[in-house]
């Protein structure tokens with residue numbers, strides 16, 4: 046791995062000295078847990094039609110939408126048999142040690158929370174929850190997913206019988222405004238901004254590290270490939286997230 050130990054120590058020092066550290070995580074953190082990339086080559090959207098998961102399809106045919114959603118759950122999340130990896134665990138450890146404020150994630154799998162992270166902003170929502178279209182209450186997704194698997198389509202709200210929708214941002218839907226404003230504010234005040242496993246090509250993920258760097262944050266990238274912000278980053282670790290983050294955690298905490 047092409048990451049100098051001296052660079053790891055320098056970043057660890059910056060993290061220890063920082064008032065605020067923010068991590069942005071993308072698909073590369075999930076793929077290390079065996080979850081296929083959605084967008085890339087060979088990704089989920091080459092094998093499933095994105096238009097089946099458009100908000101207009103959900104509105105027109107929620108039962109059909111849920112039947113397809115069940116198939117996607119098996120293909121993308123191995124029906125829930127996915128677990129956090131060393132990258133998730135390292136970020137959770139950094140938070141519990143007081144060296145990480147917030148994880149902003151593009152991922153919808155809920156694995157940061159499973160690893161023990163408390164302060165997580167999910168800018169694309171979470172597949173671990175469903176939301177009622179009528180009363181807006183949120184529930185764990187698994188009971189609704191079980192009912193959909195058994196042919197109860199679409200699953201409905203226990204309280205008001207409204208139609209349940211996965212609490213993820215579907216194609217054609219706006220990103221959640223509150224989560225966006227929160228993540229923007231975190232980026233503006235970060236002293237160290239870690240962008241982990243993200244190609245930084247999709248908004249708003251692309252703009253958060255740029256904003257952080259413009260406001261003076263030390264920008265650290267951890268990704269196998271170069272990104273549009275590689276030139277601007279103080280440290281550009283081209284590395285597997287499950288190797289680089291445990292090294293960084295050790296250098297910060299031990």
Ligand SMILES: [Zn+2]
Nearest residue numbers: 177180202205
């Ligand atoms: Zn309801």
